[in-house]
Amino acid sequence: MTDETPRTDEEIRRAVVDRVREVEIMGGDPIGEQLIEDVDVADGIVTFTVDFEPVGRVLADRLTDQLRGAGLATDGVVHVRVEAAGSDAPETGLPVSGVDSIIAVGSAKGGVGKTTITAALARALAEDGLDVGVFDANVYAPDAPDLLEAEGPVATSPTGKPMPVETDDGIQVVSIELIAEDGPVAWRGAMVHDVVKDLLGNAAWDDRDVLLVDLPPGIGDAVYTIVQQAPLDGGLLVSTPTDECVRATRRTAALYSANDVPSIGVVPNMVGAAEGESTPFDGDALAEDVAEAAYAEIDHVPFDPALREPTTRSFADPVTDGERAIDALRETVLEFVETEGGPAVPEDAVDLRGLPPESCQRQVVTEFGVADEEPVSVVLRGDPDDLVDVVDESLARDGRSLERTDVDDLGYDGWLVELEAAGGSTVESAT
Structure with missing residues (x-):
């Protein structure tokens, strides 16, 4: 019997794409409806780049959860990230991304x-x-x-x-x-x-x-x-x-x-x-x-x-x-x-700009599960206080707390938030 377990990043990517085609949304699947701009796999981490513009906020949250589930259900995947297409576009009258x-x-x-x-x-x-x-x-x-x-x-x-x-x-x-x-x-x-x-x-x-x-x-x-x-x-x-x-x-x-x-x-x-x-x-x-x-x-x-x-x-x-x-x-x-040029977004920061607030919060909580006790850096739009409160509550349920929170205003590029937990880095959920 042939072992069909995906091993390389490209094999994992193809398996993830197959899983995503099984997701039902807007009368079709996310790929057929052209909602997925890119699927990237590196070291077992899958990153979906999603065009949220055609979907409303409720469907955006649902789609994010479904993509995370499809990714984690694929052999070889250890973590899933969802990013919004054009997330780096500054908040101006004429945003330019990339x-x-x-x-x-x-x-x-x-x-x-x-x-x-x-x-x-x-x-x-x-x-x-x-x-x-x-x-x-x-x-x-x-x-x-x-x-x-x-x-x-x-x-x-x-x-x-x-x-x-x-x-x-x-x-x-x-x-x-x-x-x-x-x-x-x-x-x-x-x-x-x-x-x-x-x-x-x-x-x-x-x-x-x-x-x-x-x-x-x-x-x-x-x-x-x-x-x-x-x-x-x-x-x-x-x-x-x-x-x-x-x-x-x-x-x-x-x-x-x-x-x-x-x-x-x-x-x-x-x-x-x-x-x-x-x-x-x-x-x-x-x-x-x-x-x-x-x-x-x-x-x-x-x-x-x-x-x-x-x-x-x-x-x-x-x-x-x-x-x-x-x-x-x-x-x-x-x-x-x-x-x-002003402050730059660090390359290792998880980009949450363009995601619904609930999806942002869940994503940050899951980041602690793969952070290996390292600080978690994210960049987002809007006031970061709510995000920090949710993360702190999630850590508290696990008997821990935020040891350090650094917030930097990046102007029209958003907010850079660096979070470090005391006593470990695994959080079960954001609910």
């Missing part, structure tokens, strides 16, 4: 080279080992895909989310250019707002370290939607050395400031010529004219045709003046992200 930091690149003046700077910076960051995304917010004249050699069309995930196109450099790109293949579209007002929210906010970004948003010129609907509603960590300003460009870019700087978006700095672009020719404009003075307060002074970027072909250049080993300027800009952006 991204650690978002940087806007803007100027109200067209023709200053925003897209060229965005594409070259994306390439430089990717060469440095970062997972990079680029969102082309210019719905009227999108050309970021051409500079990055990104080819569409954008596909959709099983749950209907736009799937970014990935370049040969590993850069993920979303642009209307990769969708509207039938020619120009007369986008207006609410249409612009909706398409930006759908493509940026709903895109299935895959664990990007940095997402660069190439803003369109002007101060129109797309710019307002992103700057006012997206969780931007900071913004770069791009300007050429003319009075008209300075005035226009100053308007973008004022928009950043009015919406509490930190200005990383001003990129004085196309200042002088490449390869040692004289520079008739002072890049530092240009930056001071555009923005009074910025994180850093940024070296000017000379006019350099090499930057029009960023995928053929190596910014890690720069040769031209333009390449060296982009390499320096990369360093500034990395420093800003590392020092000004």
